[in-house]
Amino acid sequence: MRTDSTDDTAEPAGSGLRYDAVDISKRFSGVEVLKAVSVTFRPGEIHTLVGENGAGKSTLLKVMAGVYTPDGGSLSLGGVPQHGLTPREAQSRGVYLVPQEPRLMPDLSVAENLYVGTLPKGRLRVNVDWRAVYARADAVFAKVGLRVNPRLAAGRLSIAQQQLVECARALAHDCRVIFFDEPTSPLTAHDSQRLFELMNDLRGHDLALGFISHRLDEVEEVSDAITVLRDGRVVAEARRGELTRQELVGAMVGRSLAVTQRAAHTTTPGDVALDVQALSCPPEVNGVSLRVRAGEIVGLAGLVGSGRTEFAETVFGLRGPSAGRVLLGSRDITARSPRTCIDAGLVYLAEDRGRNGVFAEVDLSRNVTAATIGRLPRWLSTFLRPRQEQVAAQRAAERMDVRAASMELAIKALSGGNQQRALLARWVAAAPKVAIFDEPTRGVDVGAKEGIYEIIESLTRNGLATLVISSELEELVRLCDRVYAVYEGRVVGEVAGDDITLETLGQLAVGAS
């Protein structure tokens, strides 16, 4: 790493580093996430990236921090080109990414977490100079305004404190460029404010700061420069105060509101198919009541952490409720297993596709039949008929417009959109009366989203009662006949018909009625 140290000394200590990304492109399993993106982070400046989910903000910062290798384009740090950057090299050259969720080792002390991999050696060369570790940690913590004992196990800190430890780690390694990937999403307003003060302070010390946030008011509050990303491209760049809120949202969303206008759902909804009464599963779900009728698409709007996924998992029998009832038609399915729910006609498309949806290594055919294979009552003595199963899976997949060369292919080889359609095929094969779709277009290429919306609409037209959970408000405006807003595990509002707009949903989702 001798070359590194010359790189570092090329910049006089204490001065800022300018970090340029030029024409960066990046693709994941065929989906282009970044398309020739250029951005410059300047010292003494807070530069914010905004955009919808999947616009490529996090990916860009991760490329610049060495987490991902770009497929094209170049990076230049303080005028020095960077090739094949690893996170470790990025850190040693002065670039640090504070991740969305702090990644500290919970059983190590806070101070150890600061210096993992670079603990100062003691006199014996094999021991650690703990006194120096704690003294240095104290000094760095003072800089970020964190008052904790450096000997404390990191796991005992609050999320906000852990985030400050992440910032401290960046300072402890003399980083001159610090990226924050949605740092405020797990924080309370008060803690966010403290973080902004720290960021302002660091800006004063001539550091270059990168920031991602979905909360537009804080974006306007802290940013010196704003870059708007949409579908992997830079669509707008502005200095502080150059864009109005409306223009910002317009740039993020891209389509004019006329296009995102709700599709007119003319069918009249039928009987109540799903009736949830005061369902609680503390601490995330606190007495949620809602109803979904056959032939109706109902939305559930809420921020990450609002309890919307936990609510769905409680309905689907993956969590045990402490109170409340779930009625499917006239049948009480409260606290029944997922198997019982599926057989009674309720299905749940999970939010985390990689973990709870697909069997990555398994072929497309068995992925599609996974939810129906165990449904026969005498399943232990029921024999599978592989050919029939494959043909049924093939039909289901083709109906959902899955694009794949063969049913034999491991599902991980498919694009995100095709994986999601295969999962839709899995659930449609169970012939549901009620379906809960949790983030149905997450990790799906923009072009493929519309196809999934059409599938959901056509299923609903045929009598399905549909509940769509989404953090993309635009998606709810596009799809839903009625929307409930949840905040801290409670329903805080309900809007229907033409009242479903980005503005009303946006306000309800943050708990302001």
Add this chain to the structure above:
Amino acid sequence: MTNIALPRRYTLPAWGLTLIVALVAELVYFSLTTRQFAGHGTGMLVLTEQFVPIGILALGAGMVILTGNIDLSAGATASLSAIVVGTELRHGVGMWGAIGIAVAAGVGFGLFNGLVVALLGIDSLLVTLATQFIATSLATSIGGESPPYGFSDMFQRIGTGLVGPIPSALLLFLVLAAITVILVSRTGFGRALTLIGYSRSAADYSGIRTRRTLVIAFTLSGLFSGIAGLVLAAYYNSARDDIGTTLLLPAITCVVLGGVDIFGGKGRIAEVVVAVFFLGFLSQGLLMSGRSSLTVTMITGILLIVALVVKLSLERQSGESLGGALRRLLSQRGFRRPARQR
């Protein structure tokens, strides 16, 4: 609407074929080099009596490993079953009664393992490590200072009898193997087993009854351990408290050599069965040609590593088709790593 191709109707599993070729080559080699190996035509079959208990354990352990778990108590449970059946027989309990009690002991241990793993969510490695000690100590205390020996001819026939030219132990193994193969590859239970092995959490979210499936898998492993214990007691005409314990690692070796992923999901029981014969005949052949058991163990170790390397390169080359893989291997002079995906 797009067209998605269906898989070919019949595909030959590359690894299974490799194992069969190796097995045949091994049988031919030992027949030519070691006179007693082939014996009088059926000598080879009688040799299987030596390793049938390992094979039965491998069937149960294979099912558990397919779920991504492990059953370390299988060998000790077999010991317990052997001691129990021996003791009951010595006490004058009827043969079928004694067998029933011994098998029930096996099933009980398996059920207990399954319930603890599935309901309490404790890692199976720890649970079965603990029950292994419990089963062993139970076997020791039941066996007492003079472990049982000298059983009726009728009972001994389970381990050493012949049905026509076929040893009854081998017949028992083949029947159990066929049942297991069908259970794993052709029933909803088997599908649940492998899907849990691939991803427990995706299985939960797909409505697969994961806990029930795990309990059944461990119970079946206990059942098979119990049966293996019977065969051991019958074959040796005596029972010791470590009679089955030493068979655990050979059984797991068979499962792994048979291509089952130790982390679950991937694998076929039919290939495990071939691996049982391959390893079993290998050690018998080596012993008969005058090698020490030390040599046998060493060769088994070396072979296992070689086999796993070959299997890995087969999979990297072409997934399933053996012909394609061999062609590519020959044309490339060496293994090239496939381009990394990402």
